[in-house]
Amino acid sequence: MTGVGRLGRVWGLVAEHAAGRGGQVSAADACAAVVPGVQVTGAWLSVAPDGQAGHLMQVTDEVSRQLAELQLTLGEGPLLDASAFGGPVLASDLAGAEPGARWPAFAPAACRAGAAAVFAFPLAVGAIRAGVLGLYRDRPGPLSDFQLGDALVFADTAIMLLLDAQDRAGAGAGPGEGPGGQPAGLASYRAEVDQATGMLTEQLGVSITDAFVRLRAYAYANDLQLAEVARDIVARRLRLFPDPDLSPGGRA
């Protein structure tokens, strides 16, 4: 399956969930849709912009809530590790020796709560951190390669929706959807987009997260592809200027 086909399919499942509850698509829909999407028992989404203290945005069941709370209480677990490590942490058998040694308090407590496997996905684009997506299964067993690929794309979708929500109060550019009504695929981002985001932190005097939000909003507002805008910024053909409404302190 190509990355693009997978992206469209996952986005379709997320949008379908939002339509089912009659609301605007949000990261909470990505969290809810991932459960049947990759055949796990439950999921939770913790939002923690730029490493600030997180809050639980969505849980799909009571066990998920307990798993999220356990990690906060115990100060250990796969989601905390995923955030620190910058990559997913896939614990397909919590009763096994390795999780037991790695999380001596969390692993047995999670098993008692009803989880047999936990998969944690940091919601990150490089240094941009938006939170973490947790999945659990009540039976042990790894995600298949196909399910893992889908789970990563669900996580990518959740990041974009979180950043769009952050932008909604700002430039008014609307949700950063691509021309086809779908978010641009994260995996297809080229290095220029990342470099341009870094450059914008300096040009605009903002955090890396805000720089990325501004970059996407500019592309959307001008009906340009993200990669085109990024290439112009990196080639120094385009500069963005601080928005007076978004200057420090100006943002509610």
Added chain:
Amino acid sequence: MDGHLLSDTFVELTDTMVADFDIIDFLHVLTSRSAELLDVSAAGLLLADPRGELRVVAASTEAARLLELFQLQSDQGPCLDCFRSGQPVAAADLGTDQRWPRFAAAAGQAGFRAVQAVPMRLRDQVIGALNLFRATAGPFDAEAVHVGQALADVATISLLHERNMRRSDTLNEQLQAALNSRVIIEQAKGKLAERLGVDVGQAFTILRTQARNHNQRLSDLARAFVDGTQAITAPASSPRTPRPGTGPRPGPSRPRP
């Protein structure tokens, strides 16, 4: 092939794989050494993302990186064929080779006439490819392909280093972390380029130099710089970009001036 250079390279690469090494920095060194050792103009490394795409994670030169990207975008080229088949793919003369017309044209513009791709394999899975680009036409000798394959194998091993290799999930965890590190480094390059008024290639050199001088992982420094918790000082002299692989060897055991 220079036997000393060969053994030095493998010693350097394995020495670098100490606890907590930086995978992206490592793969960058690996592509640079591959180009030197195999006497080719440039080398690039692609890794398969479980999302279903190949990603460029390291390249010895900017021209090689762009050509790798071009292959991914146009969905044709020897590196993709190598990845899909799991077999080495060679094109001794892109000027006459008919297999990938769009790739051949782009390679010609970038100054490359011949290409050799070797797969990165783990058990029965193909996880990426190491690609060697040469400015002159002509076949790659069997020994060079052999050594290229050994270098690709070292790249595969490096991805599995830190954790328990028996866990099937390890590779995917490491791979995703490596891909995210690549993004952090690109973000830091952009920020530093803008701050110092240099190009992104120069910014990369400055980042790597500071990381090595401070004995810090490249991606840790990049993250701290992007987060604003660590400053990066401009080099005393005006920055110049040495071609990767031609400058002083940045091995950790060799102090930098």
